[in-house]
Amino acid sequence: MIDRLEVDDVSVRFGAVVALQGVSFTVEPSTIHAVIGPNGAGKSTLFNVLSGVYRVAAGQVRFGEVRLDRMRPFQVAGIGVARTFQNIALSAHRTVAQNLMLGRHHLTRTGFLGGGLGLPSERRERREHAARVAEIAEFLDLGDVFTTPVGELPYGVQKRVEAARALCAEPRLLLLDEPVAGMNADETHRMADAIRSIRGALDITIVLVEHDMGMVMALADRVTVLDFGRRIADGTPDEVQSDPDVIRAYLGAT
């Protein structure tokens, strides 16, 4: 059973700036839920709240029975929430395989990444993790570049490596921060396919924050729209697309 994510009346302030004001929405288990909005709407702030980076001034975030808003990032990761970053946060000189192995670090018992003692149990554990990493790489169509240093890969492929690394943590909830930002049409299409197959095959709940409304319309089950820190719409892509407040917010944005 996968838990529901509930954002309940959340406000965040930075001094006099109110970045989020009384924002509420629910993410149903095993769905793809998009949070969209123009520049400065509060998307990144919300994302940082969901991953334990920012504290809320008011409200709650619950994942099942657990209060996410009271946790630190490592604790959020520990209950099965993995995230990607808007700017790629991979180790450029390491291979895809090595970066993905780093994504499994907290699942290892013997901490082989720090250089273990070479015991048989460590070698067995390492083999098991390596097999799962290879599986996830294949799943996201990264088999051909498995041993390539990440820095040598095109931008769109690096973004898929980021998603794969987050998956290597075996999350129940995957947070994708602008997964197609800066991508061309072909790369965007491949990323959308990858996100769809993650949800389909792995039964993971996915929340993605995205600036580009067009991209999420064909992908998301449900969309929450923010503008100036407030929720201005929440519904299916069709409902949201024809909402006058949403049209106004996007037309008004440059």
Ligand SMILES: Nc1ncnc2c1ncn2[C@@H]1O[C@H](COP(=O)(O)OP(=O)(O)OP(=O)(O)O)[C@@H](O)[C@H]1O
């Ligand atoms: N660390 C911070 N300190 C002060 N103000 C901040 C901070 N982070 C965000 N803000 C402000 O909060 C508001 C929401 O910003 P946020 O970055 O969450 O929006 P966004 O929707 O992610 O925008 P973008 O699409 O441009 O990334 C903005 O007015 C921004 O200037």
